[in-house]
């Protein structure tokens with residue numbers, strides 16, 4: 093079948109999920125491509141509508157082995173009927189548990205037709221130079237893999253006359269889903285004197301947890317510990333305080349230093 097447009101949806105606080113989705117898009121090589129980045133709260137105010145003639149790719153990071161709970165509402169509101177859909181999760185070299193299956197189930201529930209799925213590895217959000225986990229990933233090898241996956245998706249589409257005829261992809265995993273959809277509520281960010289109140293951290297926060305007038309004020313109830321503000325700070329003024337997240341960073345770096353490889357299901 094021929095598709096009229098490629099719609100790429102991603103939530104990507106620290107950019108690794110977006111890099112993977114762009115790699116997949118290069119492989120699909122569609123002339124009419126549209127990226128819908130739902131990382132910022134404003135972008136999630138608008139819902140998505142797709143048709144049978146579109147190809148939809150939805151990519152999210154894995155949080156505690158699950159699809160980030162804050163995306164549930166937006167994902168469930170997608171208006172679609174039989175849109176061929178590719179489900180992608182990106183995880184920090186620990187595990188993705190049943191997050192890919194959960195994403196597939198969510199998208200199927202709103203009328204999508206899941207035709208392929210994949211799990212990629214991105215540098216862990218808690219990774220620091222002192223305690224790195226999956227540093228620099230996705231790297232060139234991962235992105236080549238993503239392009240290959242994109243080409244496989246295109247081939248699969250081309251080998252069927254219509255969306256209705258494409259078989260649904262089988263994703264491994266189990267119900268009830270493993271992992272935990274509840275995130276930590278923790279005060280873990282220290283703001284140094286280098287902070288010039290430029291507001292970049294508040295602007296890039298996916299949940300609006302940082303006060304734009306005073307970036308040292310963080311609403312820990314809203315914070316999802318994504319670490320985007322640490323990564324985005326041009327003055328390196330934001331860092332982890334000793335405690336739960338810093339301990340996790342050390343633990344991850346020690347326990348998950350063996351390279352995991354991406355997987356796809358077509």
Ligand SMILES: Cc1cc2nc3c(=O)[nH]c(=O)nc-3n(C[C@H](O)[C@H](O)[C@H](O)COP(=O)(O)O)c2cc1C
Pocket residue numbers: 103104105106107108109110153154155156157158182183184185186187188213214215216217218275316317318319
């Ligand atoms: C709250 C939280 C929970 C996470 N849980 C997991 C996990 O269960 N397994 C894993 O391998 N990585 C986990 N990660 C790491 C992210 O999945 C990974 O770094 C991903 O590449 C981040 O995507 P982004 O760069 O698009 O934000 C977690 C990250 C955060 C912030």
